[in-house]
Amino acid sequence: MNKLLIGVVGALAIGLGAAPATAADLAPRPYTKAPPMIAAIYDWSGFYVGANGGWGSSRSCWDLTAPVAGGCHDATGGTIGGQIGYRWQSNNLVFGLEAQGNWADLNGRNVSIDFSRFTNHSRLDAFGLFTGQIGYSWDATLLYVKGGAAVTSNRYRSVDNVSGLQAADSVNDTRWGGVVGVGLEYGFAPNWSLGFEYDHIFMGNSSHTFINNGVIGAPGTTFGTDNIRQDVDLVTARINYRWGGPAIARY
Template identity: 80%
Template sequence: MNKFLIGAVGALAIGLGAAPATAADLAPRPYTKAPPMVAAIYDWSGFYIGANGGWGSSRNCWDFTTPAGVVVAREGCHDATGGTAGGQIGYRWQSSNWVFGLEAQGNWADISGRRASLAFPAFTNDSHLGAFGLFTGQVGYAWDATLLYVKGGAAVTSNRYRSLGTLTGVQVTNNVNNTDWGATVGVGLEYGFAPNWSLGFEYDHIFMGSNRYTFINNGVAGAAGTLFGTDNIGQDVDLVTARINYRWGGPAIARY
């Protein structure tokens, strides 16, 4: 009897030892670290083309001179104001946070103004800026998709000058049309709102210096074809424009 009990207990122990494993008996799953978040870095490198539009002001100062250029009388200054629209094309390359570029810009403009001459009040000096071009280099600093830059280079303006009768407003001279070269400096802020698109705002100042022009009577205030007068005209231009650009280049760069 004792042998029987001992055998039964042994069989029961063997059966219990062979029972299937439960969830508590399984080894814990290994811990896997979550992948790091990706920070997008905007790349400003590449060719771009765009459009711009805004407002401009041209400061024009007239001095009556002899044909040889000796100043005889100061006729005063006046501001010409109006709108402008045009386009730009350029190339930028980025090194770390620094961005360098070259750009050519061409604009139509309707910037006009006039003022009666201080030396000859019967006549009014009239100025009109019809177009300009800027050819500049750029240096900027980028914070991801935000770019702050300065620019500088050459400028060219297309102007029309003439004299009017102050009381009548009738033109009394020929149109003097000229294209002159000067210099420009500017500053801009641009934001990349999509991988290849950016929107910006820019201020530019154009230094045109002073040039001498000869005006001819058109037959109203004097015999047609005779000398009306000679003036040195100095010009400076201020421009504020909004810009949009499309860039050919890679999308934002992913950095871990």
């Protein structure tokens, strides 16, 4: 009996010595580094279409071919229009092509210097810009310069200050010139951007012959021929929607 009891106690002691290790006895798990965060990089590549609006000033100087000084004036007013273009991005450099068309209401006048009886009136009704762009981007911010061709639609007339009537038939003029500009644009959403732009349009000189309408001289005769110089300054706000390449991710 004693031998049996001693055997049972010995077996229990052996069993307890071979018990499995507890959680405290296990080796700690190796540390795994979290994956790096992904930073979104704005991509300016793709086609875009948008709208713009702002203010403009058309500087017009009239001189009769005699020569006789007619003087200068600024035709100012508002403008609204749209643009369409394409950009492609290489690292931080952004290149683009754009066509822009605007309606305008830029009006101005001055009393003729050498013929004070008459007032020269100018109006710019519309303009178009066809430009190339090169810019530098900081993620969603783009600073660019542009340059190319410009076309303006104008109307000129001379008013008799005595009668208050138009002294000659008005002249409609569509002329081509050049444009340079600078802009700053910010992408506030993957496909939307808001920007501000300044443009200077060089129109040069253009000669126009005015025909009497009967107020002063005989109808159909020459009232006068003027060389009219024109430059235009524009400040506009722009909003664009782009499609083609959304914001990309880079590690």
